[in-house]
Amino acid sequence: MTTRLMQGNEAVSWGALAAGCRFYAGYPITPSTEIAEMLSRELPKIGGKFIQMEDEIGSLAAVIGASVGGLKSMTATSGPGFSLMQEHIGYAAMTEIPCVIVDVQRLGPSTGSPTSASQGDVMQARWGSHGDYPIIALSPTTVPQAFDLTVAAFNISEHYRTPVILLLDEVIGHMRERVTLPDFSTVTRVERMGTDVPPEWYRPYGDSISDVPPMANFGSGYRYHITGLYHDQMGYPTQRLDEIDPWIQRVHRKIERNLNNIIMTEEYGLSSANTVVIAYGATARSARHAVKLARQRRHKVGMLTLLTIWPFAEEAICKIAQTTKRFVVPEMNLGQAALEVERLVGKNRVVRVNRANGEMVTPQMILQAIEGR
Amino acid sequence: MSREQHSAHNYLRPTKKFPNVWCPGCGIGIVMGSLIRAVDHLGLEKDNVALISGIGCTGRMPVYTDFNTMHTTHGRALAFATGLKLARPEMEVIVVMGDGDALAIGGNHFIHAARRNMDITAIVVNNNIYGMTGGQYSPTTPLDSRATTAPYGNIEPPMPIADLAAAAGASYVARTTVYHAVEMDRYIEQAVSKKGFSMIEVVSYCHTTYGRINKLGSAVDMMRALKENSVSLTAAEKLPPEEREKKVVRGVLRNIDKPGYVELYDKVIAKAQGG
Numbered sequence: 061m062t063t064r065l066m067q068g069n070e071a072v073s074w075g076a077l078a079a080g081c082r083f084y085a086g087y088p089i090t091p092s093t094e095i096a097e098m099l100s101r102e103l104p105k106i107g108g109k110f111i112q113m114e115d116e117i118g119s120l121a122a123v124i125g126a127s128v129g130g131l132k133s134m135t136a137t138s139g140p141g142f143s144l145m146q147e148h149i150g151y152a153a154m155t156e157i158p159c160v161i162v163d164v165q166r167l168g169p170s171t172g173s174p175t176s177a178s179q180g181d182v183m184q185a186r187w188g189s190h191g192d193y194p195i196i197a198l199s200p201t202t203v204p205q206a207f208d209l210t211v212a213a214f215n216i217s218e219h220y221r222t223p224v225i226l227l228l229d230e231v232i233g234h235m236r237e238r239v240t241l242p243d244f245s246t247v248t249r250v251e252r253m254g255t256d257v258p259p260e261w262y263r264p265y266g267d268s269i270s271d272v273p274p275m276a277n278f279g280s281g282y283r284y285h286i287t288g289l290y291h292d293q294m295g296y297p298t299q300r301l302d303e304i305d306p307w308i309q310r311v312h313r314k315i316e317r318n319l320n321n322i323i324m325t326e327e328y329g330l331s332s333a334n335t336v337v338i339a340y341g342a343t344a345r346s347a348r349h350a351v352k353l354a355r356q357r358r359h360k361v362g363m364l365t366l367l368t369i370w371p372f373a374e375e376a377i378c379k380i381a382q383t384t385k386r387f388v389v390p391e392m393n394l395g396q397a398a399l400e401v402e403r404l405v406g407k408n409r410v411v412r413v414n415r416a417n418g419e420m421v422t423p424q425m426i427l428q429a430i431e432g433r
Numbered sequence: 434m435s436r437e438q439h440s441a442h443n444y445l446r447p448t449k450k451f452p453n454v455w456c457p458g459c460g461i462g463i464v465m466g467s468l469i470r471a472v473d474h475l476g477l478e479k480d481n482v483a484l485i486s487g488i489g490c491t492g493r494m495p496v497y498t499d500f501n502t503m504h505t506t507h508g509r510a511l512a513f514a515t516g517l518k519l520a521r522p523e524m525e526v527i528v529v530m531g532d533g534d535a536l537a538i539g540g541n542h543f544i545h546a547a548r549r550n551m552d553i554t555a556i557v558v559n560n561n562i563y564g565m566t567g568g569q570y571s572p573t574t575p576l577d578s579r580a581t582t583a584p585y586g587n588i589e590p591p592m593p594i595a596d597l598a599a600a601a602g603a604s605y606v607a608r609t610t611v612y613h614a615v616e617m618d619r620y621i622e623q624a625v626s627k628k629g630f631s632m633i634e635v636v637s638y639c640h641t642t643y644g645r646i647n648k649l650g651s652a653v654d655m656m657r658a659l660k661e662n663s664v665s666l667t668a669a670e671k672l673p674p675e676e677r678e679k680k681v682v683r684g685v686l687r688n689i690d691k692p693g694y695v696e697l698y699d700k701v702i703a704k705a706q707g708g
Contacts, residue, residue, distance in 0.1 A: 083516065083519065083520060085515075085516060101705070104698075104701050104702040104704075104705035104706070105705045105706060107702060107706075109519045109520070109698060111515065111516075111519060111698075113512065113515070113545070114512075114541050114542060114544075114545040115541060117509060117512070118509065118512035118515070118541070118542050118545070119512075121505065121506070121509040121512035121513045121515075121516065121542075122512050122513065122515045122516030122519075123516055124513060124516065125485075125503075125512070125513035125514060125515060125516025125517035125518075125520070126516035126517060126519060126520040127516070127520075128503065128513075128516075128517055128520075129516070129517045129519075129520025129521040129524075130520060130521070131520040133516070133520075147506055148506065148509070151505070151506055277521075278483055278501040278503075278517060278521060278524065279480065279481065279483070279501060279521045279523070279524045280480075281480050283479060283480060283499055283500055283501050283502070284501070284502070285446075285449075285495065285496050285502045285503075285504070286502070286503040286504065287496065287503075287504035288504065288505065288506060289504065294448060294449075296448075296449055296450075296496060297496065297504075
């Protein structure tokens, strides 16, 4: 166990190593590059592999390829690169190959402002690839949490055979805080469920009790087919409706039936609150301060921090909505998570606090919204 | 048992419904047969072979073969293969691509896989057209010929696939045609055995789209044209340059020994671990 001052990007790198990540492919992009630099140094020390690819499309492709080969794999990027990765996020969801994609959000659109903070990729994380697919996105509010949620991202990804997105913002990525790194051997690691049936019995996309089919790694004696086309239980392309329908239902079901294990939130002062602030990422830090100030002024304010952004914390928010009148949703964008809250509780009960110029939402901005000024 | 007598069925998936997606007379099946014969002759374990493809007619090849197979996204097969090779260096990773797949949308990955000398065998089936989408011009469509998106004739010069691979840094580069199947068997064997990046351009044809729109006749006619319009490297050297340009030159165009990426990265690991 060691305690030291480190950046969020560094904490993500250590978290990946602690979780068992042994492959990284990426392309340099501000403000995520420190992750690549650190893993290029650390991975070979433990026999892992690092490669700097020719672009972000190739980076996620290599990550998926390495994961099929049996290594826990990750890439990290920021807005423009995250846009390029969308096709392969869909591919990983379609083929159910575990991988972790870190997006250290910067101000967009386009090249935007590379060193400025943003939370502009929330909806892209959900809907960025074409078609309907389930996705999981986690977002830390502190540097120590960046470590913990990176470990969680790997564990969830391997457990459910799904891509997991870790949404940092530039503030969390570059800010330094004190982190106590555990002895990595004590960190809980989830390994993908393999198979030991005779190879001729193996169905790579077969039915299973958990809705997550066991995954055989390439080269392990189970020869099978992987494709981004709709496929049957053997992995072969299909256009049969009675094979497409069950597939799309199962991959959504494998996430939906486990929401309690996937959705992580922090609650504060909800019981007597008539106003609740819902925040995530660096903005949650401003929100915490604003809530504290408001409570000192005897306002009945609570707070819900979203550590899991996708799937959205619908159940928790609907429950709070039974006893709370107003919701304040501060974000470093023009209103993305707010759309979800509005969908759940009604637009007239939601006050948006938005800032999309590269600067943080301040506690004062949130306090004003809480006080209705 | 001689190679000719050996049944390809040992390498085809009994559980996959045939027939395949390719048009009758297509050259891609010949490449698949050649690949299987090469793997068989080399005595590779099926468990130890990965066949990876992108999108297009050629991209459909892996599903029929009884290897570890992956049908990836358009143009990105080499990038997927790069990750798999690094995770499983002991596996033979073979990538099959069409000309559009490998050189238009996938051009960047093609150049960089060659530059890194990544230990992958790439087979590019060049039929001069986007076949699956119905005959649009590709990076290798000859000048002045027609395609559904070049109704007035193609004004873009074709990409020299083999030159590109060699210039970018591949260890092994060869070119043959689907007519010369025995030669293709030999080249694939050499390519798979080679350290580093090896690339074989297999010139094929698409009678369904390219042949039809350019009035080049049936599959048989186009196969015959391949036979007549191609020359070996040694024969090509005797031709005047203006004659040579019109021919498909077959042969091993580059075959050098240098360390592949996997070997070089093993040294990185040794260095990082203080060795």
